[in-house]
Amino acid sequence: MDTTNFTSTSQLFSTYAHWTLWRFEVVYTFTAGISSSSLDFIINQSPNNGSCSIDPPNGMTTPLFDVTCSDWFDSDGIKDYSLFIWTSDPSKQTLIAYSSMSTFQVQLPSGDDPTYEVHLIVEIRDEHDCLTTYNLSSSISVQSDWSEMNDFIKSVQNVSNLEIIDSSFAQLLGSENQNVVGQVITLLSNEFNRISDENMTKAISNGVPSTSISVSHLGSSSSRQNSVALNVTALNAYKNEVNSYAQAREYLMRFIPNLPITTSKSIQLQASAIVQLTKTTNQLTRNILTIAIDRCYKLTMALSSLTREMTPEDTSAIATLLMQCASNVLTAVNGPLQERMMVLDADFVRATSFPQDYDADLELPWSNLSKMCIIHPHNLFYVL
Template sequence: PLGIAFDGYGNLFIVERTASRVVATSPNGVWCVIRCSSSTGSGSNQLYYPSSLTFDNLGNLYVVDNGNNRVQKFFINPNSCVELTTTSVFESTDQSTSSPWMSTSLFNSAKESRFSHSTVITFETTKNNLTNFNCSIPRIKLIPNDTLLTTPIKFRRSDDFYLNSMIIFECNQSHPFTSQWKFFNCGLTCENELHFNSSLIINRNELYIPKQIFPYGIYELKLIINSSISSSIFIEIIPTNIIVHLIQYGTSMITISVEDNLILNPGKYSIDPDSNLFNSNDWIYEYSCQIDHNETFLINSSQSLLFIPRNSLIPNKTYEFQVKLTHYNYPNLQGIGYLSIRTESLSIPMILISCLIPTMCFSNFEYEYINPTTQLSLFSICQGNCSSIHHITWKIYQQITDDTQWKLFSYNNEYQLNTSNLTIEKTIFSEYPNVSYWRFEVIYTFERRISSSSLNFVINYPPRNGSCSINPSHGTTKTFFKIICSDWFDENLITDYSIYVNDDSEKIMIGTSFLPIFEVYLPIGFNQTILVHIQDEFNAMTIVKLCSIQVIPDSNEISEFVDWSVRLLTSGNQNLITQMFISISQIINSINTSNSTEFVTIREFLLPYITNLPITTTESIKLQSSALSQLTMITNQLTRTTSTLASTKCYELSIVLQSRADEISYEDVQIAADAILQCAANCFTAINEPLQELMTVLDLDFDRANTLPNDYDTDLESICSNP
């Protein structure tokens, strides 16, 4: 390819000199425009070693046809895309052509036609089929792959999950294709097709399944391309452990008065992650109690609610209640809940404590999981007569093992320790790697009374004892780098591998996968570090730093790289699209050029590929926002259309991020929010500065603003002009 140009509809046109043809690309695919099936020559539908092309402000396409010493002008039919009716004017005898354009030959020298006479031929072309070209049958690579009905990949019903694919299509030109997912319930075979509501998007190469969509069981998920070629993956939806709470919020320890009735209600306060409601009638309840760490005794009750009348407990004692839940129909489904109660003789309010983000505190029997790589945010509330609170104090305790005494921990932030909420920075946990257990106690002081509550945590240690490698150690923007992570151990399931590029200035996310072996394209950089974030199902994370990688541009011509990237952009693969986005963006961001028109059109051309991507997981939000912040970085190369599309997509990302802010970690919110804010600021600057005359209006914006629409009536004598 030697030259590129954009039409008014955002389609990219590319001159291929060696092939002597012109092709066009859009987010819907790539198709041939000029000299698609004919040989090289001097006919009106032929080219011979063309070198460049351009559009005028009326949408006419001019191609410099070097081998024929001429410039050809092509009139575009704006009402069609591939299926067109065309007319060709050419010398002497009748010919047929498959060009979807109407062409007239012009000459550089004579400015007049050399045809002594001509014949006008009208013919029709139909939509391109795969059989028109030298193409192989498309191959589908599902990620993950290599699953069988007997060895399906397992997902908990409470988890969202995301399936990726790569469409491998060897062809002398790319072509749009249709995708559809179908779902089958499996027994001995998978013949029963399932149908879901319209909220499930099934016409993309990638598939996002929100939580609680599939019932328990084994399923075949089949991706069908062009209604004939398919590939399947087998999954099994398995139950999630229930979270048993005896009281509201699942507080570990409370203080109560023996003069008050006590109600333990696991049937009301327990949580079934696989359902929006906890069905208390599905479970068998077994209660037990231990007083002051002495012998445990059973409580004669199997109801979902345990009522303990006032004055049934003894003052100044510690009662440890336990309830075991067993499912009626599935005895293997069980859950255990704990509650420690300190009793007082005076009437006092009850204090409850819990995590501000419930999904960041996962229950592990009598403890809550805490991740040493994320900050901890707690809140406390007072129930009862709380009108005379004098003081609130937090205390933090450490424990090396669960059979040692709690040791008071000295925390320097006094302000944090005197409010109803408490935020602990993640550095506290990393500074004490040998401490496995933590207790956070809040004490409310009233007039002549004190009430307290606490929550116990155990460290959820991140994945460990493994390694990651990347191969090769250097390459170009077209090199597929293979990353292999092996031998990682975690008590819980490892669910995500995210890839970041960290150069001297910033950290950029470029891909995510739940498989330990994956391939990525990397952006240019001479001393960039690759970071692999390995995360388990409860969000504990290990960061692996790989060796420095050198990536250089594959070609000195940005147009050639864009042309090569288009086939990957049309794949619909979110990882590949964002990787190409970031690579192209960084190349054109780094070039200090006096002719930015080409880069302006490239940015506008690229944008629809990412604005059409679905917003699925938290990693998807981070990935797309990172790519958009890179593409919009050079604000004087953003047209109004580019700014509008980018800002709209960033707004959509922010809405989804806001809806999940109470479900994901502070660190994840910060990464995504920073990129979204950067994108929004770039778009605002690009729109505002020309209005403030602080930046020159782009030629493309100026032409669009001053070009009359095709249906505009300029006849002053017409009825419409003289109402």
């Protein structure tokens, strides 16, 4: 080849994965003679000879599942185990948990109706980020525990700050454990998003204009607008549902800033949870948006500082999540301004209520209208 550069694809090494010692040798031909040079290197082998299992094989969203990985070997040592989940599309995998321990517990989001099937994948990674992907099972069934979720939604209405309510979900959120908090937010957001889609479809079929209550995600199919007359009752019912879920999402979002940002998996887990939580953009209050954009900015800065230590695949996956986070926030901000979404009750109250330090006592000196200074565009005068 008449070139000074040579690029090899990864397929060459995967085709001959059992070969560990490699040599690239270059022979230079000159008019005066022939010269050569070579480069010897060792291909890092991924973890092998192990297996993973989950118990129980089926369950609900509230109980914990035990994930056990055993007998995995790598000469460089095992760095961590990461659990991913997907339902209908294997290209849309969500990080649920990561651990340096070979045995850990998780709470799983539910699968889609009617089978509730979810698929689980474990990535076993060595200290040099070489990984093995293990299919935990063909599928398992995880059903929603809606009684617990409904209790949680009712309990968080009008709750301020990080008050721990009487709910198992709230107790877990207060743990400040990244895996636990991320799992709770992901599974609850998954359920909220599913039921919100169903409620929106129902509202549109009952005569609520789709263009006034939501903005479709980029790449999603356009919704058909029915020619049914506006149903005020259906619209009010839909507004109540939206405001109820908005309060629940705001409560969940308040726990995210307390999570530490440590490794690339930490960034990915938090970014994934935020994307799920902000997916239904017409249920995001201004408080949610403020926390979300601030957190995504910090995650972006953390990603930038760790890029040299990460694999290109991890960097790309996290960058995609952060861009989706920004897209969700931008859509939610512009929706009410463009009259494509309703103004949420929480935002309306906060925007129109008096500050807590506002004193409306008419007996105070400042409230005496006889000495009020009146400013006019062209004059400044007092009323005596």
